[in-house]
Amino acid sequence: MVEIVNGMTNEMRLEFDSRSSNESFARVTVASFMTQLNPTLEEVSDVKTAVSEAVTNAIIHGYQNEVHKIEIWAGITGRTLCLKITDHGVGIENIEKAMEPLYTSKPELERSGMGFSFMEAFMDEVQVESELHKGTTVKMKKRIGKERKAWNVQSLL
Secondary structure (H helix, E strand, O other): OOOOOOOOOEEEEEEEEOOHHHHHHHHHHHHHHHHHHOOOHHHHHHHHHHHHHHHHHHHHHHOOOOOOEEEEEEEEEOOEEEEEEEEOOOOOOOHHHHOOOOOOOOHHHOOOOOHHHHHHHHOOEEEEEEEOOOEEEEEEEEEOOOOOOOOOHHHHO
């Protein structure tokens, strides 16, 4: 379960129109924010992909391509990046079904149905909260640097 805790050492909020052209803006902004954790390129790529999928879901499914606001909150606690991506759109009727690989509620748009699967693959924790006609919030966490050993000069000698 993704639990967003108090005691963040740094946080940011971002609100933008639900336009496809803003998807790259959202993921680059989050990637820039997480640089203070000195992530690897792979970690940055993972987070950018997860943010991209969540924002795209909000645009296509949450707002059904109408222009409204998407909100991103990002926080850092220790070495963990916490994210909340929220829309105030139609909501998800069956979250469990929506999170199944290859499931899409928009087959006519040739959607792959892999958005939540990608989020789960690239992040350490993913939780989806949704209420019909009120919107959806995707909460995600990623521990940065968990696979890396500490670098020191002695290891080069």
